[in-house]
Amino acid sequence: MNETIGSWLIVIGLLFDLMGTIGLVRLPDVYNRLQAATKCVTLGTCMILIGLLVRHGFDALGAKALLGAVFILLTSPVGAHAIARGAHRASVRLWEGSVTDAYLEDRQKEAMGESDAQAETTGTR
């Protein structure tokens, strides 16, 4: 029973990995590739590690597999967010079919607010 459940978890995780890397190859720009690949591969690898835990039982190996799954689940979104922010600041263009760029609007608003604040301080001086 445990063996069957663990095997199915591993197979589903492998299919998630495959879908994520297909998205990495096929999608049009950095941000699309980032979201497809990161989400799918993170979940897929976590499911492989949980499947290893279920198949092997809860001893030292299984506990370390669970630790690795939790660690990947915590750190992979942080890395993806850092890459997306760095790519946007390095002025990588969005795909021409993209409909909105909320981070660019935020940055423009922030820059305008800073210039307004500077104008106010220089005006009062």
Add this chain to the structure above:
Amino acid sequence: MSLIAFALAVLIVSSFACLYRIGMGPSAPDRIVAIDILGTLIVGFCAVLALATGKEFYVNVAIAWALLSFIGTLALAKYLEGRSFDE
């Protein structure tokens, strides 16, 4: 086809897709994303090898690889933003 052979085949195909994106990526962030994903796939490789052999040190390798991959991704993202490391 056994589970181990299927798992290794799928992971090798996924890794070659990542290598394609590392080689052909039109910009630097594409390559960094592919390197990050390749690191996560190698953790999956280590889990499958631990299942195949029953040896415990493969899981230790997986945890260490996840740590180093995360730190490397953060360093490369910092490099993309054009800032130095002590900010």
